[in-house]
Amino acid sequence: MSVTDPLIEKATGTWIEALGRAARLGKSASSPVVEGVLTRMVGLTLEAVGCQAPIGASCDIVNPGGQRVEAEVVGFSGDSLFLMPTNEVRGLIPNARVIPTRQSSDIRVGPELLGRVIDGGGRPLDAKGPIYARHSTPLQGHEINPLERTPIREVLDVGVRAINALATIGRGQRMGLFAGSGVGKSVLLGMMTKFTEADIVVVGLIGERGREVKEFVEEILGEEGLKKSVVVAAPADSSPLLRIHGAMQATSIAEFFRDQGKHVLLLMDSLTRFAQAQREIALAIGEPPATKGYPPSVFARLPQLVERAGNGSHNSGSITAFYTVLVEGDDQADPIADSARAILDGHIVLSRQLAESGQYPAIDIESSISRLAPQITDPEHLKLTQQFKQIHSLYQQNRDLINLGAYQLGSDPAIDRAIDMQPEMNRFLTQDMHQPVAFNDSYNQLMETILTSTENTEQLSSMPTETSEQFSTQAVTSQ
Numbered sequence: 001m002s003v004t005d006p007l008i009e010k011a012t013g014t015w016i017e018a019l020g021r022a023a024r025l026g027k028s029a030s031s032p033v034v035e036g037v038l039t040r041m042v043g044l045t046l047e048a049v050g051c052q053a054p055i056g057a058s059c060d061i062v063n064p065g066g067q068r069v070e071a072e073v074v075g076f077s078g079d080s081l082f083l084m085p086t087n088e089v090r091g092l093i094p095n096a097r098v099i100p101t102r103q104s105s106d107i108r109v110g111p112e113l114l115g116r117v118i119d120g121g122g123r124p125l126d127a128k129g130p131i132y133a134r135h136s137t138p139l140q141g142h143e144i145n146p147l148e149r150t151p152i153r154e155v156l157d158v159g160v161r162a163i164n165a166l167a168t169i170g171r172g173q174r175m176g177l178f179a180g181s182g183v184g185k186s187v188l189l190g191m192m193t194k195f196t197e198a199d200i201v202v203v204g205l206i207g208e209r210g211r212e213v214k215e216f217v218e219e220i221l222g223e224e225g226l227k228k229s230v231v232v233a234a235p236a237d238s239s240p241l242l243r244i245h246g247a248m249q250a251t252s253i254a255e256f257f258r259d260q261g262k263h264v265l266l267l268m269d270s271l272t273r274f275a276q277a278q279r280e281i282a283l284a285i286g287e288p289p290a291t292k293g294y295p296p297s298v299f300a301r302l303p304q305l306v307e308r309a310g311n312g313s314h315n316s317g318s319i320t321a322f323y324t325v326l327v328e329g330d331d332q333a334d335p336i337a338d339s340a341r342a343i344l345d346g347h348i349v350l351s352r353q354l355a356e357s358g359q360y361p362a363i364d365i366e367s368s369i370s371r372l373a374p375q376i377t378d379p380e381h382l383k384l385t386q387q388f389k390q391i392h393s394l395y396q397q398n399r400d401l402i403n404l405g406a407y408q409l410g411s412d413p414a415i416d417r418a419i420d421m422q423p424e425m426n427r428f429l430t431q432d433m434h435q436p437v438a439f440n441d442s443y444n445q446l447m448e449t450i451l452t453s454t455e456n457t458e459q460l461s462s463m464p465t466e467t468s469e470q471f472s473t474q475a476v477t478s479q
C-alpha cells in the first residue's frame with residue numbers, strides 16, 4: 001500500500017478537519033467561572049476567597065435562598081478580594097456564593113439616552129421603559145493626548161451677566177463653583193443650564209438630595225430642555241460605588257457625544273460628594289487617611305475625572321464642564337476645594353455674606369477667576385473687567401470704615417468714586433434667576449457702568465472740594 005492511497009488521504013483530511021473544528025469550538029467556548037465564597041462583611045466591605053477577578057470586575061453574591069447582591073471588586077489582599085455592593089445589601093450570610101460575572105466596567109451609551117434619567121448603574125429611573133443603547137464605552141474613558149486637544153478659543157455665553165463680563169468662560173473650559181452649603185451653587189448651576197447654548201446637556205447629580213433630582217428635571221430642564229439632556233442621578237442614599245460610577249458615567253456619556261462632534265455642557269453637582277464617596281471606599285478597604293481624613297487615592301481620582309472634560313482632538317466637539325465644590329465651613333483651604341482649584345480652569349466663588357444680604361447670584365467677583373479669559377476676550381474687555389474689580393475691591397476693603405462713618409467724603413477721590421459706583425455695581429452683579437443676560441449685553445452693560453461712573457467722577461472732581469474735614473482712621477487707598 002502506497003502513502004498516497006486515496007483512502008488514507010481521505011481519512012487524514014477528515015481528521016484534520018475534525019481537529020480544526022474542535023480548535024474553533026475550544027476558542028469560542030467560555031472559560032469556566034471559578035466561584036468563591038463570602039467570608040467577611042464589615043460595614044459595606046465584603047471579603048471573598050476562592051475566586052479571582054480584576055479590580056473593577058462585577059460579581060454576583062448569591063445566598064442559598066437565591067437572592068442576589070451585585071458587587072464590584074475594589075481591592076485585594078493575599079487571596080482575599082474586597083468587594084463593595086452596587087445595590088442594596090440585604091440578607092447576606094457567611095459562605096454565600098461569589099460569582100464573577102463581568103471582567104470590565106464598560107457601559108452602554110448612545111443617542112437613546114437623550115431625554116432619560118438614569119441611576120449610577122445606568123438603569124432608568126423614569127417610567128419610560130428600558131434603554132437599548134447601541135454603543136459601548138469604558139467607564140474610565142479614553143485618554144486624550146494633551147498635544148491633540150484643540151485649544152480653547154471661543155467665548156461661551158452662559159447667560160449670567162457677572163460671569164460673562166467679569167469671568168468670561170470659553171467653550172471647552174472646566175470651571176468650579178465654590179461655596180459653603182446653601183449659598184446658591186445649585187441655583188446658579190441651574191441658571192447656566194437653562195441659559196447656555198449647547199447641543200447636549202449631561203447632568204450628574206452626585207450625592208446631593210434626592211428631592212433635587214425631580215426639581216432639576218422638571219423645573220430647570222423642563223420638557224424641551226430634557227429632550228437634549230441626559231440626567232445621571234446618584235443621590236446621597238445610594239452606595240458610594242454608585243456615586244462614583246454616576247460621576248464617571250455622566251463623563252463617559254459627555255465624551256461619547258463630544259466624539260460625535262457635539263458641543264456638550266457637563267454639570268456635576270457635586271465634585272465634593274464624589275471625593276467623599278471615594279474616601280468612604282478607600283477608608284473601608286484599609287487605605288490610611290492623609291490630608292484631613294482624605295486618603296491619597298482621592299486626590300488621584302479628582303484629576304482623573306476632571307481631565308476627561310474639555311476639548312477633544314481635532315474633529316471632535318467639546319465638553320464645557322461645571323463642577324460644584326462644597327467648601328465646608330466656608331473654609332477655602334479645604335483639601336478638596338484646594339485640589340479642585342488647582343486642576344480646574346477657573347473658579348466662581350459664592351459668598352455667604354452676599355447671599356445673606358440678598359444679593360443673588362452671590363458671586364464674590366474678587367475671588368472668582370477664569371484662567372482662560374485673557375486668551376478669549378479682547379484687551380478692551382479685559383481692561384474694563386480689571387477696572388470693575390479694582391473699584392469693587394477698593395470699596396470692599398474700606399466698607400467697614402465707610403459704614404461706621406469713619407471715612408470722610410473727599411479724602412480720597414478713588415474711594416469717593418467707589419462709593420459713588422457701589423449701587424450701580426450691585427445692580428450689575430444682581431440678576432433674577434429666570435432672566436438670562438446675553439454675552440454682548442453683559443459687555444455693553446459693563447462698559448456703561450464703568451464709563452458712566454468715569455463721567456460722574458470727572459464732573460465731581462471739577463467741583464470745589466471741602467477742605468476742613470478730618471478722618472480718624474487711615475483708609476485703604478487705590479495705590
Ligand SMILES: Nc1ncnc2c1ncn2[C@@H]1O[C@H](COP(=O)(O)OP(=O)(O)OP(=O)(O)O)[C@@H](O)[C@H]1O
Binds near residue numbers: 184185
Ligand atoms: N439666584 C437666586 N435668587 C434667589 N434666591 C436664591 C438664588 N440662589 C439661591 N437662592 C436661595 O438660596 C437657597 C439655597 O440655594 P442652593 O440650593 O442653590 O444652595 P447650594 O449651595 O446648592 O446648597 P447645598 O450646598 O446645600 O446644596 C435657595 O433655596 C434659594 O432660596
Ligand SMILES: [Mg+2]
Binds near residue numbers: 185186187208269
Ligand atoms: Mg446644592
